[in-house]
Amino acid sequence: MQNxxxxxxxxxxxxxxxxxxxxxxxxxxxxxxxxxxxxAFPELNYLLGEYGTFSRxxxxxxxxxxxxxxxxxxxATWYYVGQRVLKVSMAESPFLMAIGKLHFWLYMxxxxxxxxxxxxxxxxxxxxxxxxWPLDLxxxxxxxxxxLSIFGLIGIRREKTLxxxxxxxxxxxxxxxxxxxxxxxxxxxxxxxGYGSWLHSVSMYAGTNDALVQWWYGHNAxxxxxxxxxxxxxxxxxxxxxxxxxxxxKLSLLSFWGLMFVYLWAGGHHLIYSTVPDWMQSMGxxxxxxxILPSWGSAINMLLxxxxxxxxxxxxxxxxxxxxxxxxxxxxxxEGPIQSIKSVNAIAHFTDWIPGHVHDGVLGWVVFMIMAxxxxxxxxxxxxxxYSKSLVEKQFWLQTTGIVLYFSSMWIAGITQGMMWxxxxxxxxxxxxxxxxxxxxxxxxxxxxxxxxxxxxGFFMFAYNIYKTFASGKEVDGSTLQNKTPxxx
Amino acid sequence: MFHWLEExxxxxxxxxxxxxxxxxxxxxxxxxxxxxxxxEGLKPYSVLEIAGKEVYKKDNCIACHSxxxxxxxxxxxxxxxxxxxxxxxYDRPFLWGSKxxxxxxxxxxxxxxxxWHENHMWEPTSVVPNSIMPAYKHMFSNIADIETAYxxxxxxxxxxxxxxxxxxxGDGNVDVALGSWEDARxxxxxxxxxxxxxxxxxxVKDAVARGEIPEIVAIIAYMNRLK
Amino acid sequence: MNDIYEYQxxxxxxxxxxxxxxxxxxxxxxxxSEKKGIRDYEKYGKMALDDEITDKPIEEKSEQKxxxxxxxxxxxxx
Numbered sequence: 001m002q003n004x005x006x007x008x009x010x011x012x013x014x015x016x017x018x019x020x021x022x023x024x025x026x027x028x029x030x031x032x033x034x035x036x037x038x039x040a041f042p043e044l045n046y047l048l049g050e051y052g053t054f055s056r057x058x059x060x061x062x063x064x065x066x067x068x069x070x071x072x073x074x075x076a077t078w079y080y081v082g083q084r085v086l087k088v089s090m091a092e093s094p095f096l097m098a099i100g101k102l103h104f105w106l107y108m109x110x111x112x113x114x115x116x117x118x119x120x121x122x123x124x125x126x127x128x129x130x131x132x133w134p135l136d137l138x139x140x141x142x143x144x145x146x147x148l149s150i151f152g153l154i155g156i157r158r159e160k161t162l163x164x165x166x167x168x169x170x171x172x173x174x175x176x177x178x179x180x181x182x183x184x185x186x187x188x189x190x191x192x193x194g195y196g197s198w199l200h201s202v203s204m205y206a207g208t209n210d211a212l213v214q215w216w217y218g219h220n221a222x223x224x225x226x227x228x229x230x231x232x233x234x235x236x237x238x239x240x241x242x243x244x245x246x247x248x249x250k251l252s253l254l255s256f257w258g259l260m261f262v263y264l265w266a267g268g269h270h271l272i273y274s275t276v277p278d279w280m281q282s283m284g285x286x287x288x289x290x291x292i293l294p295s296w297g298s299a300i301n302m303l304l305x306x307x308x309x310x311x312x313x314x315x316x317x318x319x320x321x322x323x324x325x326x327x328x329x330x331x332x333x334x335e336g337p338i339q340s341i342k343s344v345n346a347i348a349h350f351t352d353w354i355p356g357h358v359h360d361g362v363l364g365w366v367v368f369m370i371m372a373x374x375x376x377x378x379x380x381x382x383x384x385x386x387y388s389k390s391l392v393e394k395q396f397w398l399q400t401t402g403i404v405l406y407f408s409s410m411w412i413a414g415i416t417q418g419m420m421w422x423x424x425x426x427x428x429x430x431x432x433x434x435x436x437x438x439x440x441x442x443x444x445x446x447x448x449x450x451x452x453x454x455x456x457x458g459f460f461m462f463a464y465n466i467y468k469t470f471a472s473g474k475e476v477d478g479s480t481l482q483n484k485t486p487x488x489x
Numbered sequence: 490m491f492h493w494l495e496e497x498x499x500x501x502x503x504x505x506x507x508x509x510x511x512x513x514x515x516x517x518x519x520x521x522x523x524x525x526x527x528x529e530g531l532k533p534y535s536v537l538e539i540a541g542k543e544v545y546k547k548d549n550c551i552a553c554h555s556x557x558x559x560x561x562x563x564x565x566x567x568x569x570x571x572x573x574x575x576x577x578x579y580d581r582p583f584l585w586g587s588k589x590x591x592x593x594x595x596x597x598x599x600x601x602x603x604x605w606h607e608n609h610m611w612e613p614t615s616v617v618p619n620s621i622m623p624a625y626k627h628m629f630s631n632i633a634d635i636e637t638a639y640x641x642x643x644x645x646x647x648x649x650x651x652x653x654x655x656x657x658x659g660d661g662n663v664d665v666a667l668g669s670w671e672d673a674r675x676x677x678x679x680x681x682x683x684x685x686x687x688x689x690x691x692x693v694k695d696a697v698a699r700g701e702i703p704e705i706v707a708i709i710a711y712m713n714r715l716k
Numbered sequence: 717m718n719d720i721y722e723y724q725x726x727x728x729x730x731x732x733x734x735x736x737x738x739x740x741x742x743x744x745x746x747x748x749s750e751k752k753g754i755r756d757y758e759k760y761g762k763m764a765l766d767d768e769i770t771d772k773p774i775e776e777k778s779e780q781k782x783x784x785x786x787x788x789x790x791x792x793x794x
Contacts, residue, residue, distance in 0.1 A: 045623040053623040055549035084767040121547035126582050154498045160775040162495050163763040171505050189640035196637030207577025236764050245761035250746045260508045350589035422563035430566050434592045439619045
């Protein structure tokens with residue numbers, strides 16, 4: 001703090017990714033709300049002709065929120081937190097700066113191509129790995145660029161020890177790299193035979209093997225995309241915003257390594273009652289249950305960080321977002337293992353309980369944490385006070401209501417449907433035809449769509465708040481800000 | 490001893506990688522050889538059926554339909570014999586699905602027919618009132634990509650030794666012929682004609698007569714094959 | 717063919733035991749070395765709080781690369 005006003009953190013890239021986070025958040029959630037409404041009101045399938053059916057749009061929603069919104073959020077925070085915990089500025093390395101810009105623009109290109117190809121129905125049809133092979137190759141390049149950025153920045157760091165968040169960012173990078181590469185192995189048919197469309201490919205794996213690889217990927221992509229990097233964020237932003245150092249650094253070490261090992265075992269639980277060997281299924285279940293322990297280690301660590309500081313919960317809406325996020329994290333990491341218990345899975349699998357589970361995790365934990373992070377970063381990125389505190393408060397309650405409507409309706413819908421599929425009459429014949437089990441869900445599908453709409457409105461409030469902060473917030477000097485994020489009433 | 494890792498990013502990364510890669514190795518690799526063995530007499534998909542599977546992928550029916558019958562009485566009563574690993578040996582990619590907004594389709598060919606599908610795909614509610622399945626009218630005018638389907642069949646034949654142009658059941662005849670692109674196209678058209686004959690949509694019939702195969706014909710061929 | 721399942725079982729079992737031992741060894745090690753005063757782990761938690769580029773690192777990476785405070789000139793950008 002003496003003679004060097006000269007060197008400052010450089011947030012150019014972080015700002016770009018904040019922009020894409022909001023953009024893809026809006027796109028992904030608008031489509032999500034639309035397809036939720038389509039299940040309640042099928043007429044909505046015909047708004048865009050061939051391109052507007054539930055089935056065409058669903059991959060657009062999932063890819064938009066996973067690879068658009070969440071990845072952007074991860075990178076926005078990486079280009080912010082990375083510099084700060086390593087105590088080195090991007091401005092010190094023109095090379096890393098160039099890599100960062102390339103990273104962003106290539107990523108945007110991939111996303112545009114992804115939207116176009118998915119709308120056209122060009123898909124490899126594996127869940128969360130729909131993109132065809134040329135796009136997969138581009139994704140790999142984007143990923144390598146991020147790797148260069150991580151390890152490049154680490155290479156020129158001042159702080160010798162890597163902070164907790166760094167471990168999680170590194171694990172995200174490695175985990176996704178491995179999963180994505182193996183799952184997307186495919187052979188382009190045009191290159192092999194000279195016939196047909198050059199975009200088409202055929203999977204390297206067939207049938208049951210393909211399923212094994214896919215759910216190994218599917219489950220763990222959730223681990224390394226929705227859990228690990230979000231933990232990276234909360235380990236930085238919660239202590240920073242509250243001014244409390246993390247409750248126990250030792251506990252964070254343990255939960256990290258525990259999570260790394262155990263998480264990957266749990267992939268088998270997606271295959272319960274299919275054709276994979278029995279023991280593997282049992283192991284999958286057991287380990288999913290064991291999973292609760294290390295994953296709660298992180299959440300408990302976060303809650304204990306707030307020990308003696310709970311007044312902040314009422315005073316600071318950002319703390320509210322983050323504490324609720326850790327709570328939802330605990331809820332969904334408890335719910336997941338419960339669903340993987342064999343007898344529960346027999347009912348829950350294939351039903352709406354599964355999307356219900358996914359959404360209490362993503363809406364409550366992932367999106368809340370990313371929004372809190374952006375709220376915290378905005379004044380520091382733009383040197384402006386956050387535009388409106390009361391808007392943040394309103395948004396919080398609106399979205400929380402949305403989540404509750406979403407998961408409660410899907411729990412009921414899932415269990416109802418699971419029970420009806422197996423119900424028999426007094427003679428042992430199936431009691432319901434399939435369509436009976438569909439029409440009964442109409443009210444729940446409607447409630448879910450309303451919940452989604454509330455959440456979406458909340459997201460627009462968030463976007464508006466950030467936009468106003470940038471456009472007309474009160475000036476502050478971002479580099480002198482204390483822990484608590486400044487906001488106008 | 491352990492703090493060492495957090496100061497050395499390279500070894501830290503190696504450590505993380507070893508730990509996460511290990512589970513994958515143990516979970517997946519050992520089962521590969523066995524799980525890929527087809528059941529006795531399993532026939533590969535014809536070119537028209539592959540084209541239909543591509544339509545199934547393109548319009549992403551997997552978003553609402555599974556193809557995996559679990560070994561419970563309630564499921565076998567509803568859908569038929571439970572699914573066996575070897576039945577999927579030629580499925581690339583697998584299409585088990587993860588959500589049953591609509592019923593399982595793994596054996597739909599046993600109980601639904603060409604004309605039923607024709608009506609249902611055109612307007613589901615005309616067959617099943619209150620259905621929430623979208624209508625897929627565009628399949629009646631879009632033309633299926635038979636050449637790409639041929640490319641796929643040829644690829645799996647050459648790369649994975651899928652038994653095209655072979656006698657599988659030992660009756661002395663080739664079971665699923667592939668041959669050259671001209672042969673395959675002629676064969677696909679022949680199968681398409683048989684399906685179009687059971688349909689009533691005149692545009693579809695005309696297209697097939699012209700030598701073009703609408704998507705609806707291909708997807709019906711595929712669903713009839715699911716048994 | 718069946719052999720491989722056996723190996724799988726063993727490999728799985730022993731590796732699990734091994735990792736469990738490591739994890740628990742780790743716990744013991746962490747608490748011991750803090751009790752003995754060899755290392756204070758909790759100070760690293762401060763990394764998130766004192767994260768201005770002008771703050772002094774908890775531990776310098778190397779002698780050559782001093783914290784910003786000690787260097788006299790740095791490129792200015794923006």
